[in-house]
Amino acid sequence: MTDDLPQGPAPAPVSPAGPDEMRPPAMPRRLALDEPMFTAPGLPGTFRLQLFTADGARAVAVATQIAGEEGMGLTNGAEQYAGAVWERHCPDQEVPPVWVERQLWPEGSRQEVRFQRVVFAGADGYRPNGPRWRAITHEELQDLAGAPVATDRAGYVPRPAEPEPRLVFEEFAVARLGRPRPFREPGCMPAGVRWWRRWTRQVLPRRGARTCCWYHGGDWHTVSAMALDVLQRARAQGVEADDVEELAVAYAAAVGATGWETEALATLFNLADAIQPDSETGYINGQHRSQALLEAGVRRTVVLRHVYER
Structure with a gap:
């Protein structure tokens, strides 16, 4: 994060996903935000952010990006992107949102398109660290989010055309x-x-x-x-x-x-x-x-x- 941003909370451990975390909360989460062009301060790159929240429950963030989209990819930017969403949309929570990412590869690619749950080992301020990737099905994700989760990259607006390299x-x-x-x-x-x-x-x-x-x-x-x-x-x-x-x-x-x-x-x-x-x-x-x-x-x-x- 940039130096002019407010200081985050004290370093906090982030527990791996366990039975309690993956269980839906007593009050179902709802879609609180669907931002098609989320950007983080000082970071090149955009993605679609769907954020699901409920009182007293950890937020669930779903980031969707097209492979090759301008700027930093979801995998390379997992810590920075998750930290930016945490700081901007749920700064009062002691841990970052449950982070799920989906990279959309072109048809015919050798890469597999799937949802991936990113589990962080810990956090320093608003910066998670030690990410680990685990596959999660669309059905499991919707049960966790408590609402339908979109799978596409709706709302993507390419940057103005520049000279093509x-x-x-x-x-x-x-x-x-x-x-x-x-x-x-x-x-x-x-x-x-x-x-x-x-x-x-x-x-x-x-x-x-x-x-x-x-x-x-x-x-x-x-x-x-x-x-x-x-x-x-x-x-x-x-x-x-x-x-x-x-x-x-x-x-x-x-x-x-x-x-x-x-x-x-x-x-x-x-x-x-x-x-x-x-x-x-x-x-x-x-x-x-x-x-x-x-x-x-x-x-x-x-x-x-x-x-x-x-």
Whole structure:
């Protein structure tokens, strides 16, 4: 949050969702707010906010966003977005609202569209921390909210048209990637990757998988080598950026890639999910994959750039 905002309550633990929390309150919640273009101070990005409240009960907030919508995505901005809703709409509650998010992916995408309940480990002021994602069905969510929950992104108003950038996939030195933030996963992202550690890994690379999460679940050396080959083929064939993912998946099948390698390769060429470095904030997308690449000592990979023609 920005420095000029009022101070929040004292740090408070936020209990994981248990039977009591998921049980509807004695007085049913009602839809108190449906804001189609919620924005948080100092944060790029918008989403549809449905807020369900009842006296004496924890509020339930449902955030819906289109994948690729302008600004920060729901996953990357979970702590900031939930904190902004907490501070603005239910500042007297000791814990943030029950936070549920829904990312709408385009038809044909490999990503699954579903509601996800975000459970925070704690909070510092109005800033929740330690998010964990759990699937929740539409029926479970409506029982919890006590009222119908819309599933679409009604009311979305795109920003005024600006000069369209040209989307370009390009080869990038991994050691030049920014320091990933925030560090949500103690086992995966304890404190970013410091400069001495990333250069050490360049000399002494590490291969293999870890069991902590999907992002560390395979060999990024192999995937990045495949990505560089796909990039070269795409350029030689004149394939546009929005068609390179399809080329990558076909390439993975041709070389006998594993399921994890195919999925990881596809993410590097997905326009809504590719690693996108940003000079001001560090990343538009791709922090956790960058963490895994840096820790493994991968030397070069593929990132997505927005190039504005002069």
